[in-house]
Amino acid sequence: MAKENKKPVYEEADEEMTVTLNFDDGDVTCSVVTIMTVEEKDYIVLLPLDENGENEDGEVWIYRYSENPEDPNEEPVIEYIEDEDEYEKVEDAFDEFLDSVEFDELYSE
Numbered sequence: 001m002a003k004e005n006k007k008p009v010y011e012e013a014d015e016e017m018t019v020t021l022n023f024d025d026g027d028v029t030c031s032v033v034t035i036m037t038v039e040e041k042d043y044i045v046l047l048p049l050d051e052n053g054e055n056e057d058g059e060v061w062i063y064r065y066s067e068n069p070e071d072p073n074e075e076p077v078i079e080y081i082e083d084e085d086e087y088e089k090v091e092d093a094f095d096e097f098l099d100s101v102e103f104d105e106l107y108s109e
Helices: 084-108
Strands: 009-013 016-023 026-038 041-048 061-066 077-079
Touching: 016 041, 026 084, 041 084, 061 084
Parallel strands: none
Antiparallel strands: 009 016, 016 026, 026 041, 041 061, 061 077
């Protein structure tokens, strides 16, 4: 994946928020799994989708996420996370998120 800042394009499709990332070798549409805060920074977790709108392998992409608080109409920006320690902290937080979602689903049944 490219290591440059990406400006995502957000679309609303069937009540599921999607983002289209523009890479040098083509566009990838992703489903937004969650946006979360870790150590006072925001991150977005994306599920890349194939041309049929599916993800067979369950791989997710995690990026740093920011919005311009002074202009809510400005498109959010996502950035590649280069620091391994930072990425691991966010990955751990996402694992905890997944555990809580599974627990909530079990609890609500």
